[in-house]
Amino acid sequence: MDKITIIGDGLISSSIFIDAIQKMWPHDDYQISEHSWFGELDKAAFQSKMTMVETEGPDFFEPPSSLLDDLKETNYLFVHIAPVNKKMLDGCQNLKLIGLARGGTENIDLDSCRDKGIPVIRAVKNAEATAEFALGLMLAQIRNIGISMCKLSNGQWEKRYYNDGYRYSLKNLTVGIIGLGNIGTILAEKLLNLGVTVLAFHPGQKKKVSLPVCYKSKEEIFKLSDIISLHLRLTHETENFVGVDELHLMKKTAVLINTARAGLIDEQAFKKALDDGEIAGAALDVFWEEPLPDNHYLIGRDNVTITPHIAGDTDVIDKGPFILLEAVSKWYKGEKDAVVIPEKYMHN
The missing domain is CATH 3.40.50.720 (NAD(P)-binding Rossmann-like Domain)
Known part of the structure; x- marks a missing residue:
């Protein structure tokens, strides 16, 4: 059984990820664990956190202990803006793939992913x-x-x-x-x-x-x-x-x-x-x-x-998890898609 962990936030909730997974996951044998990071913030505060993630990097943030425990047995991790840092990745024992429901990768420790051979797929949605x-x-x-x-x-x-x-x-x-x-x-x-x-x-x-x-x-x-x-x-x-x-x-x-x-x-x-x-x-x-x-x-x-940082603000944001799951489905089947790193792990 695939264990899928999702981390929702103030822009893309975990429920949207769940909807996409239920409709598009390649098979029915999976278990979902959901978390929220920055999900309780108002729009201005959330935007401030997004900026911090992008400027300070993922290691600036301390992951919740409940999330660290959950990641130990996670096979697939799906996030939007939530940080995925070295501490989180070091605790992952069976992680096969990280799915990112956005185009930017600033919230992901790509060096650690590369060192561990964990492919990252992103949704180029906006x-x-x-x-x-x-x-x-x-x-x-x-x-x-x-x-x-x-x-x-x-x-x-x-x-x-x-x-x-x-x-x-x-x-x-x-x-x-x-x-x-x-x-x-x-x-x-x-x-x-x-x-x-x-x-x-x-x-x-x-x-x-x-x-x-x-x-x-x-x-x-x-x-x-x-x-x-x-x-x-x-x-x-x-x-x-x-x-x-x-x-x-x-x-x-x-x-x-x-x-x-x-x-x-x-x-x-x-x-x-x-x-x-x-x-x-x-x-x-x-x-x-x-x-x-x-x-x-x-x-x-x-x-x-x-203009107030609205260039990417369209209905396509909520479609991010669906765009991501389409790419993940192709990867799961061995088809080439938007894998960021490392290329040699492009196929499962």
Whole structure:
């Protein structure tokens, strides 16, 4: 009998996981044990915990003793944002697979998984939604959609904006995409369909996507792009990926879009670049402090579009466990799917 342990949270409850398992598990011989981590928090507090998980890593959190006891005999572990750290993995005696109902892997100790030969399957569920949102932010920023709405809401009929003199249609601009994972690739395809020139850079990527994008070096993409859109995971290597040097390379008419993680940008360098007019503006869905305080320097700026970390918020979130179980079912049958690490354990 398969023992399946699920850890629900404030966004995806254990009941959604159970529903997916009952409908999609390959056979009927299984036992489910359910737990909740961060499930009792309100939305703001939960978002704060999510940010901590992603910035501090899974080992920052102490797992409940009841969960540690349960994991000893667990064969399959399914989570969303709950940390899966070394202490938890060290106690697992029969773990065959970890299923992750999200695209990001920041809450999983991948090094320990690799050392122990435990494969990790993730649900790439919100790539389409985030790519759409990034495209929306581009249009909102270069066409002053959000900024003009704020003006009208304050009784101002304003037709002159920060980009007077270089207010071009998106088709006539060059977009640089940094990070060609699932989201970056979908965004590139959408932009190409609109006739946009797309440049691309992905650190350490060996395999190129089969799209007519123009690959450039890091320096070239910052120099040549009218819009830079970030789609990297936040790691020790990518932290402050956009700093003083990169911002200095950008055109004074260029804008920066970030729907990925705030830590990809050096905040002090970014603020100075905005204040000094070194870049034209920015559109951000992620921030170094969430929620933003009322007096934050980004609020009320005429050259910045901001949204409250909602790029991936669609009905697809609740579908995460079902997307995950579809991938797990394929893995169970020996089919290739979205296994993160290690590849040699791709088939059971």
